[in-house]
Amino acid sequence: MNLRSSVDIITEWDIVAARQLGRNEAKEVGFGTVDQARITTAISELARNIYLYAGKGNIEIKQIAEGNLKGLLVIASDKGPGIPDVRKVMEDGYTTSGGLGAGLPGVKRLMDEFKIDTVVGEGTTISATKWLR
Amino acid sequence: MNTEIATYIRDNVEEILEKWKIKMEDEKDDRFFQIMSDQVIDITVHEFGELMISSLTEERETYKMKINDFSEKIVRYGWSISFVLKALSNFTEVIYERMEEVGYFKKGDKLSFAELYTNWITPLNYSIVDAYTKVWEKTVQLQKIALQELSASLIPVFEKISVMPLVGTIDTERAKLIMENLLQGVVKHRAEVVLLDITGVPVVDTMVAHHIIQAADAVRLVGAKCMLVGIRPEIAQTIVALGINLTDFTTTSTLQRGVEQALALTNRAIVEVNSK
Numbered sequence: 001m002n003l004r005s006s007v008d009i010i011t012e013w014d015i016v017a018a019r020q021l022g023r024n025e026a027k028e029v030g031f032g033t034v035d036q037a038r039i040t041t042a043i044s045e046l047a048r049n050i051y052l053y054a055g056k057g058n059i060e061i062k063q064i065a066e067g068n069l070k071g072l073l074v075i076a077s078d079k080g081p082g083i084p085d086v087r088k089v090m091e092d093g094y095t096t097s098g099g100l101g102a103g104l105p106g107v108k109r110l111m112d113e114f115k116i117d118t119v120v121g122e123g124t125t126i127s128a129t130k131w132l133r
Numbered sequence: 134m135n136t137e138i139a140t141y142i143r144d145n146v147e148e149i150l151e152k153w154k155i156k157m158e159d160e161k162d163d164r165f166f167q168i169m170s171d172q173v174i175d176i177t178v179h180e181f182g183e184l185m186i187s188s189l190t191e192e193r194e195t196y197k198m199k200i201n202d203f204s205e206k207i208v209r210y211g212w213s214i215s216f217v218l219k220a221l222s223n224f225t226e227v228i229y230e231r232m233e234e235v236g237y238f239k240k241g242d243k244l245s246f247a248e249l250y251t252n253w254i255t256p257l258n259y260s261i262v263d264a265y266t267k268v269w270e271k272t273v274q275l276q277k278i279a280l281q282e283l284s285a286s287l288i289p290v291f292e293k294i295s296v297m298p299l300v301g302t303i304d305t306e307r308a309k310l311i312m313e314n315l316l317q318g319v320v321k322h323r324a325e326v327v328l329l330d331i332t333g334v335p336v337v338d339t340m341v342a343h344h345i346i347q348a349a350d351a352v353r354l355v356g357a358k359c360m361l362v363g364i365r366p367e368i369a370q371t372i373v374a375l376g377i378n379l380t381d382f383t384t385t386s387t388l389q390r391g392v393e394q395a396l397a398l399t400n401r402a403i404v405e406v407n408s409k
């Protein structure tokens with residue numbers, strides 16, 4: 001099983017579209033309301049970061065399986081400026097935009113697995129997985 | 134040549150429209166033939182024919198007005214622009230074929246056809262696309278206004294207590310509006326306690342939380358207190374996971390509880406009256 005779908009993030013309203021897609025996929029996998037909210041919120045954070053810091057990018061959502069375990073993988077990728085200090089952005093309250101600085105550490109707590117691949121000047125890819133229990 | 138074509142169309146309008154209708158029914162996107170009643174189709178088809186004749190014979194202004202009316206109508210009917218343009222080019226084809234058959238053009242006289250097309254259809258295309266876009270823009274604009282009107286008004290429920298129910302997605306633009314209405318409303322209604330009801334907000338992410346916190350700070354500055362109510366259980370959990378600090382807020386799960394607390398804060402309570 002490897003169902004995938006994606007949304008390009010260009011305008012602020014694309015964030016809503018990505019969220020909507022995430023919610024539908026989460027429902028399809030069988031996640032309950034709390035996990036649906038966690039997944040949609042995580043997508044919202046990642047999509048908004050793309051919109052704010054990279055200008056444009058893409059949110060891909062994949063239904064995945066490992067043995068009996070089903071899950072949802074969210075991949076947020078952009079060709080923006082990249083993140084110079086990954087450890088710093090994972091600190092609660094660190095922000096370069098006057099935000100709350102809660103987005104990335106929040107996504108890590110909302111999801112089960114979390115990974116940042118970033119190269120300064122080339123872009124950022126963030127993958128986050130939620131497993132159905 | 135224009136008057137010639139116009140006369141020809143007018144004299145043979147029924148036949149042309151019939152042929153054109155058949156051509157259009159062959160189109161893949163025949164959705165509109167299914168959802169529209171025969172009568173409406175008939176009227177619209179005739180109007181279209183009128184429009185074509187008008188574009189050849191009438192003053193620019195008159196037919197521009199007709200194109201606008203027509204565009205408004207087809208937007209309302211939900212025709213797609215590509216479908217309308219297809220209709221236009223099909224119409225031209227029918228006319229050309231008929232005129233060729235009866236000898237207005239020599240067989241295979243592509244040049245005349247090209248001339249006909251550039252002088253007549255291309256400007257018509259532009260006008261229709263233009264009018265169509267304008268109507269769409271107007272519709273979107275109106276919907277935007279409608280959305281703004283329906284969202285974020287501060288409602289006085291008791292003396293000193295007001296509620297702002299938030300419904301739907303909060304984007305940057307709406308967040309600004311919420312802030313404005315909130316502050317204006319607090320002053321206008323002399324509110325001491327404001328309840329922000331987020332029951333209808335589908336996702337509370339850091340941006341929404343940030344706006345709520347800023348709104349509460351601003352409300353405090355004008356001398357009132359802000360409460361956050363209608364926090365659904367799943368929203369409470371995501372707020373906690375995001376690590377958002379709401380300790381400065383009084384928060385309740387339902388609006389009802391919020392109102393009770395707001396009354397308590399203003400030294401009042403709702404009591405049951407014994408009717409005996």
Ligand SMILES: Nc1ncnc2c1ncn2[C@@H]1O[C@H](COP(=O)(O)OP(=O)(O)OP(=O)(O)O)[C@@H](O)[C@H]1O
Pocket residue numbers: 045049050053054078080081082083089094095096097098099100101102103104105124339340343
């Ligand atoms: N895709 C990205 N490309 C480049 N920089 C990024 C990207 N995503 C995040 N960052 C950087 O990481 C910082 C922390 O991001 P995070 O989402 O945690 O907080 P924030 O966006 O500043 O505020 P909040 O999300 O709480 O509204 C950002 O301020 C930004 O500098």
Ligand SMILES: [Mg+2]
Pocket residue numbers: 045048049099102103104339
């Ligand atoms: Mg962020």
